[in-house]
Amino acid sequence: MKQTIINLGLLIAAFSSHAQKYEFQSVKDISCTPVISQGQTGTCWSFSSTSFLEAEIIRTTGKSIDLSEMYNVRHTYPKKAWNYVMRQGHAQFGEGGLNHDVIDSARDFGIVPQSAFSGLVGGQTGHNHQEMAKELEKLVKANADVSRQPDANWQSGVESILEKYMGKDVTEFTFEGKKYTPKGFLEMTQLDLNNYVTITSFAHAPFYQTFILDIPDNFSNGSFYNMPLDEFVQNIDNALDKGYTLALDADISERTFSGKTGVAVIPEHADDATTILTEIKPEKKVTQELREQEFRNFNTTDDHLMHIVGKVKDQKGNIYYKVKNSWGSDNARVANGGFVYMSVPYLRLKAISVLLHKDALVAKTKKSLGV
Structure with missing residues (x-):
């Protein structure tokens, strides 16, 4: 009987060690504004x-200001339209x-608070750019057609569509x-846009250039x-340790990126792809070679942009980056607020790039890059 009890205890312990539900504890929290929703738009980048x-x-002045995302969008669309038309349709639109498109927009056109430009018209309470995107695409495609000359006023047409759907x-x-x-x-915010750099890690291009x-x-x-790759991650960790946040471009097409369960993980074993969303499972060892392979075969693409604002750890001590998303904070689609x-491992494999303050870089990296 005693032996049976001991064996049962060992079985329970073994099961517990392999099937632990996530329990997260904060490691590093950096002040940021509340989570909001991008609505029915493809403007996660803004x-x-x-x-x-x-x-x-917040970091530099202690002041929390709700900036307008849509002001940046409104001023970036004309640039995208010009690029598409003048390349005669041989470009992305x-x-x-x-x-960096927001940094460029801010440099050229400044920034405004949400109270000055919401991008919402006609009593809208949420963003929906589906019809606007269709109208813009139709206009630029017509004017990129090399069988005819572009309309002399096509840029005014872009402006009219933006005003119709986003306001003056x-x-x-x-x-x-x-x-x-x-x-x-x-200028009042004291942001110096020259201080921001984008870093990445891909083997098909020379390092430190x-x-x-x-x-x-x-x-x-x-x-x-x-x-x-190791240095790329080291710089992300260094930034967070020093109290800097980072804007993130990443691939979220993996089944194991889940806003609903609030985790993004890369299982070592494919059979764990479902259970790893709620239970701690072994994760894949991600090398520079694997990262490059996944990029070249299109398994890693720039799907979605978010904001890294801290770190958490699970009960086994595994570290996770706390990533602020833009799918809202209180709906069936999201967890963790x-x-x-x-x-x-997910970041090592699926992070396309991060934007950060150059003073957040590791000293060795900063010197190697000459920034």
Whole structure:
């Protein structure tokens, strides 16, 4: 009888060690603005980058400002349209973009608070760009047709569509009792846009140099600093340890990225793809070679942009990045209040790039890159 009890105890212990439900504990939390929803739009790139800039304002001034995501979108669409038409349709045109597009927009047109430009018209309470995107695509495709000359006023047509669906552009507004222009508001926030760099890790380009990453949404041909994978992750960890957040571009097409359960993981064994969403399972060892292979065979693509704002750990001590998403905070689609806990293996394999302050880089990396 005693032996039976001992054996039962061993079985229970063994089962527990292999089937543990996630229990997360905070390791590092960096102040950020609340999770919000991008609605029915493909503008995660602006939500990610705008949230990042909001966190930068908090970090440098202690002031929390709700910035307008849609102001950046409104000023980026004309650039995408010009690129598509002047390349005679041999370019990407759609709702997507990358983190540097918001930095470029802010540099050219400034930034505004949400109260000055919501991008919502006609009593809308949520964003939906489906019809707007269709109208814009129809217009640019017609004017990129080499069998005919573009309409002399096609750019005004783009502006008319944007105004119809997002509202008139804003050139002056009042915030906390003071009048600003968008560029004046940017200056007030004390953001220095020259301080931000995008880093990545791909073996097909030289390390410690910049290169143009060939992904569909890089319509503006933004440059990325390249480095070995271990160093890429080291810089992400260094930034968080020093109190800096990072804007993230990643692939979320994996079955094991789940907003609903709030985790993003890479199982070592394919049979664990379902259970790993709720239970701790062994994860894959991700090398530079595997990362490159998954990029080259299109298993890793730039699907979605988010915002890394901290770290958590599970009861076994495994570390996860706390990633602020833009699918809302209180609905059936999300857990953890809208945050996703992304494992280190998932980030190593599926993170396309991160945007961060250059002072958040490891000293050795900063010197190697010359920034």
